Amino acid sequence: MTSASLATPPDRTRPQLGRKFTLLWSASSISAVGDGMRDSSLPLLALAISDSPSAVSVVAVAGSLPWLLMALFGGVIADRFDRRRLMWTIDFGRAAIVLGFAACVFATTPPLALLAALAFVLGCGETVFVNAATSNIPDVVRPDQLDVANGRLQGGLLVGRMIGPLVGTTLFAVAAGYPFTVDGLSFAVAAALVAGVGRSGAPAARTERRVMAEVREGVRWLYRHRQLRLVAGLSALAGGASALGITMMALLVTRTLHEPTWAYGPVLAAGVAGGTAASMVAGRLGERMGRRARITLSFALMGSALLLMGLSPSVFLVAPLFALGNFGVVIWNVQAISLRQQTVPKELLGRVNSCYLMLTRIGMLVGAGLSGWIGATVSIRTPIVISGALILAALFVIPGMGDLEPAPAPAADEQPAGQPSR
Numbered sequence: 562m563t564s565a566s567l568a569t570p571p572d573r574t575r576p577q578l579g580r581k582f583t584l585l586w587s588a589s590s591i592s593a594v595g596d597g598m599r600d601s602s603l604p605l606l607a608l609a610i611s612d613s614p615s616a617v618s619v620v621a622v623a624g625s626l627p628w629l630l631m632a633l634f635g636g637v638i639a640d641r642f643d644r645r646r647l648m649w650t651i652d653f654g655r656a657a658i659v660l661g662f663a664a665c666v667f668a669t670t671p672p673l674a675l676l677a678a679l680a681f682v683l684g685c686g687e688t689v690f691v692n693a694a695t696s697n698i699p700d701v702v703r704p705d706q707l708d709v710a711n712g713r714l715q716g717g718l719l720v721g722r723m724i725g726p727l728v729g730t731t732l733f734a735v736a737a738g739y740p741f742t743v744d745g746l747s748f749a750v751a752a753a754l755v756a757g758v759g760r761s762g763a764p765a766a767r768t769e770r771r772v773m774a775e776v777r778e779g780v781r782w783l784y785r786h787r788q789l790r791l792v793a794g795l796s797a798l799a800g801g802a803s804a805l806g807i808t809m810m811a812l813l814v815t816r817t818l819h820e821p822t823w824a825y826g827p828v829l830a831a832g833v834a835g836g837t838a839a840s841m842v843a844g845r846l847g848e849r850m851g852r853r854a855r856i857t858l859s860f861a862l863m864g865s866a867l868l869l870m871g872l873s874p875s876v877f878l879v880a881p882l883f884a885l886g887n888f889g890v891v892i893w894n895v896q897a898i899s900l901r902q903q904t905v906p907k908e909l910l911g912r913v914n915s916c917y918l919m920l921t922r923i924g925m926l927v928g929a930g931l932s933g934w935i936g937a938t939v940s941i942r943t944p945i946v947i948s949g950a951l952i953l954a955a956l957f958v959i960p961g962m963g964d965l966e967p968a969p970a971p972a973a974d975e976q977p978a979g980q981p982s983r
C-alpha cells in the first residue's frame with residue numbers, strides 16, 4: 562500500500578475545503594453574529610421609542626419587504642457581476658450604514674422611521690448578498706464537496722445567530738448603540754475576508770440586455786425544470802409550515818406549559834445544537850444515502866418533531882424535539898442548496914436562486930401571519946400541530962420527484978433534460 566493510498570481515507574472523511582472556503586466561512590460566521598446582535602436589538606430600540614407593539618411590527622415588515630420587492634432583481638445583479646466583489650462591496654456599504662446609525666443612536670433617540678429605513682436598506686443588501694454567496698460556492702469547492710461546504714456554512718450561521726442575540730441584548734442593556742457598533746464592525750471584517758479571496762470568475766456582465774428579460778429567463782428556466790420546480794415548491798411549503806409552528810414556540814413554552822421566560826433559552830439552544838450536529842454530518846450522509854432518501858429523512862424529522870412538540874406536555878420534551886426538528890431543517894437546506902448549485906447553469910444560478918428564495922420567503926410570511934390568527938382563534942398548540950402535519954404530508958410528494966441526483970447542468974439557452982418543449 563502506497564503512502565498516497567494511506568492518505569485517501571482522511572481526505573474522504575474530513576475533506577479539505579481550502580483557504581478560499583475558509584475565508585468565506587469565516588466571513589459568513591462573523592457576519593451572522595453581527596446580524597443576530599442587530600436583529601435582537603432593533604425590536605428593543607423600537608419599543609424604547611414607542612410603547613406600541615406595532616412599532617416592532619413596522620420594523621419587521623420593513624426588513625422583510627426587500628425579499629418581495631427586489632429578490633428577483635438581486636438575482637440579475639448576482640449573475641451580471643463578479644460575485645465575490647459584489648459581496649465585499651455590499652458588506653463595506655452595510656458597515657458604513659450601520660456604523661453611521663450607531664453614531665446616531667449614541668447622539669440622540671432616532672425616529673421609528675429611521676429604524677424602518679435601516680431594516681429596509683440592509684434587507685435590500687441581504688437579498689443580493691445571499692444570492693451572490695450561494696451562487697459563489699461552486700467556484701470555491703469541488704462538486705463532491707458541496708454538501709460538506711454547505712453544511713459547514715449552515716452550522717456557522719446557526720451558531721452565529723445564537724451567539725449574536727445573547728451578546729446583543731447584553732450590550733444593549735449597557736448602551737443602545739453598542740450592538741450596532743459591533744454589527745457594523747462585523748460587516749467590515751467580513752468584507753475584508755471576502756476581498757482576500759480574490760475574484761470569482763463569474764460570467765461577464767451583459768449590460769446590453771434588459772433587466773426584465775433576464776428575470777424572465779431565470780423564472781422560465783426554473784419553471785421548465787420539473788424537479789427543481791418541485792423542490793422549490795417543497796421549500797415554500799416547508800418554510801411556511803415551519804413559520805406557522807415556530808412562531809408559537811415562545812408562547813407554547815411560557816403560556817401553555819407555564820414555564821418561566823428564561824426556559825425558552827434552553828429550548829433555542831437545543832435547536833442550535835441539533836442544527837449544528839446536522840451541519841457536521843451532512844457530508845457523511847451524502848456518502849451513505851441518496852439525495853431523495855436524505856430529503857425524505859429531513860421532512861420526516863421536521864414534521865414529526867413539530868407534530869409532537871404541539872402535543873408535548875413538558876418543556877423537557879419540547880427541547881429535544883426542537884433539536885431533532887432543526888437537525889432535519891439543516892439537512893433539508895443543504896440538499897436543496899447543493900442540488901441547485903449542481904444543476905443550474907452557472908450563468909443563471911443567481912436568478913434561479915432568487916426565484917427559489919423569494920418563494921420560500923413568501924411561504925414564511927404567510928405561515929407567520931396565519932400562526933398568530935390560528936393561535937388566537939383556536940389555541941397555541943393548533944398551528945404547531947398543523948405545521949407538523951403539513952410537512953409530513955409532503956412525504957407523499959417526494960417519491961414522485963424522480964431521480965434527484967443532478968445531471969450536468971444544461972446551458973442557459975437549452976431546455977432542461979427530460980422536459981417537454983413549450
